[in-house]
Amino acid sequence: MRHKCSTPIATRGQYWLRKVARTALLTVGRFPTALTLARALHRHGVRVIVADPLRRQLGSVSRAVAKNYCVTAPNTDLPAWEQDILDIIEREQVTDLIPGSEEVCHVANLVPRLPQSVRYQGPSARWIAQWHDKLRFVEHAISRGVTAPSVYTTADPEARALIRQTECVVKPRRGCSGTAVSFIAQGSNVPAPSPDMLLQRKVEGNHLYTLSWVDDGEVRTTASYRGSTHSGTVAVGFQSAPTPFSVKQWIERFLSDTQVTGFISFDFILDRSGIPWGIECNPRLSSGVHFIDETWLGAAVMGEATGPAPISPAGKRAQWSYSTLTEAYKHLLRLQLPELARCGRDLLVSRDAVWSWRDPLPFLLMTPLCWEFIWRSITERMPIGDASQCDIAWHWFTPQDAAQADAMQRGDEREA
Template identity: 25%
Template sequence: MPKRQPTSQRKLNVLLSNGRFPVTLDLARQLRTAGHKVFVADCMHYHVCKFSNVVTRSFHTPSPREDAEGYVAGIVDAIRNANIDIVIPMHEEILYLAEVAQSNDLLRSRLLAPPFQTLVMLHNKWEFSRFLTQNGLGVPNTVLCRNYEDVQALDKSIEWALKPGYGRASMSVFHLRPGKPLPAPDEIGISEDVHYVAQEWTPGQRYCTYSVLQSGKVTALGAYPVKDTIDVHMLVTPALFLGSSCVYFEVIEKPEIRAFVDRLAAHLPGVSGQFALDLVERQDGVFVAIECNPRATSGIHLFSGTSRLALALTCRLPSDNLPVDDMPDHVGPPKRAKRKVAPGMLMWKRSNEDGSTKAIVKEYMGHMKRLVASRDVIWSWRDLMPSIMQPFLLTSYDEIYREKGLELPTMFQYDLVWEPRIEHLRECNAVEGNTIETFRAM
């Protein structure tokens, strides 16, 4: 009987769970560079991956947020129709897929994701803080707020970041400052079922990490400092910070970041998936984790133009029992990797609170240097159509967000966002206990 070819040498049929993000296009190109056949699925009729020559086929599905059952059925149909070997989730649709995978053997044997309960724990900011604290990993002072009275009871001498237990991209974060009035109850939207967490505002250098775990082993790791971001603010209340997205990615190697990720992985034995951390290096040199995104993130851009990440993601299939010693170990991005989202870089505005002319000029010149010296994540001479079709796609997006009455950044991820059902919230809230708890920074 012939020996089975190692997964790393096989050419796989890979399904990416949405096709609308630049990071999906980037990963599709990386997988194609590694020789794999790439498919995507999305509820948008037109998206950036639909026009890419590295994508074999785009499947149209219902919206997971509006029709979760239909979306999962569409993914299962795609698996059967295209003989998919592995499904790599790209955003919060991972939670819809992982929940069904608990009872669906076909999906479970192909989905690169942690078990559903582990996903929910990592995605929930309060539970993730508890998990870090219990395992000796750094986390800011964190308080669970179950109602507006809990918000009013916060220490008024401390700066806080008040955010939903389930959130993403720094959206709906309230910056509470000493001496400033609290947002009104109807602004926050806290309730018996929708809890918030208050994290002590932590000054310091922010970093984003992206890693791949296979059976608990770190097979890939990249990190970048947060430099250029585009932000959305609500004018009616300066305390509310609606969202923040990085648009510049420059690789950095810090032993402390690798050690933090390794310690996290050590407490997730046997778990496979993609994991992204938002870290802050405090002024005393200690690293603390603000939150975790257990899915694909923009850290994938650090690996652009290579097959390194593709190897780490496909070195084993979810159904394989490959020994960890046979897997890649801490595959990293190329040295001095620099990538940008060009439209986002052009939309950038200075954020330095120092209003001096010297500070403004220095920050602006640094931004321009990064803009000129880095490569765009969408543009490629070998795959021109995603860039050429940008005006058409923007017109299509404009029609969608006007029809739905949403802001463009919100619309872009609206269909994919996982909103926990009441039973999810109550199950998680039951774990939280009956009294307010506080976790102190390590």
């Protein structure tokens, strides 16, 4: 561990009396989703610790976070990152380990080394290897009898037959945040053969994103939303949406008998008949957390929630306003007036997901706190979504030995 810093925290009485029963470690703190989770846990009386490779990030100035650690980036030195996390767990007497983003793949592989007293809240390495892999995700969907569009690696001869029949999507097998996603017309040439790039049938319809909190394989709640403003393919403005019964059934069948506890996100396209097609699974927290009541959420993650979760009514909006404003400037400079109007609407009517009058510094200092990956985006000429994830996400992870490479398992190509 290279650095450690702590932040002052306005706490409830049990904090200064040292009577806190639970300490949660979030393995990333840079994203608004992780901040929302930290606030929910803090509201429930949990002591929250953040471990992030960025020394300065949203969690480092939040009043909901008791202590912030700067750790080695897992994609730079995975064994060092694992030891950093284990050292924090021992030092802070952590009771709950909760991944906050794409680093979930690394956290799951660390679980066998955790003390028995620590409760890991996320999918096992077995399920992550299957669900995070967009090829094996389809295989799992088939085994559960739910719908997912056909997909092949670009090295598979069947990919040629697929592109002759329909328009397709090309994407990385283990990508995130819309990285390297493109669309190709029917009859086009198949991209260069690769076992790590996929060709998938494009489904026409309306996108729907979901976030579920799952307890021992039982779906306790699901928040659904659609993107209203996008930075590339990543939504930075969101609108709450109703969850169709067919989508609820799809999620429940997909997750049944998995014994998973944690956050699971899905991307769907609902075709003209209303059939939900599962496009991918993100076995982690996502922006749907902004539409789940914080009081219920904190209790649920600690296994203490009773009753159904209050979800924001359909049509409610949330945004990351700094990102929305950046998109508005981009559309203004390009004279893209319809897109500019959509951004303007979000800026005027959407609640900012970071702002809280009880915890104002993450919002007020958001630009300097994000400067490290903003600078990386500028100097390395990569999308800011990629720059914010490339030190933690599996997509950019390079195994250093055979044991690490085993985690990158391969799957089958089929359609449900």
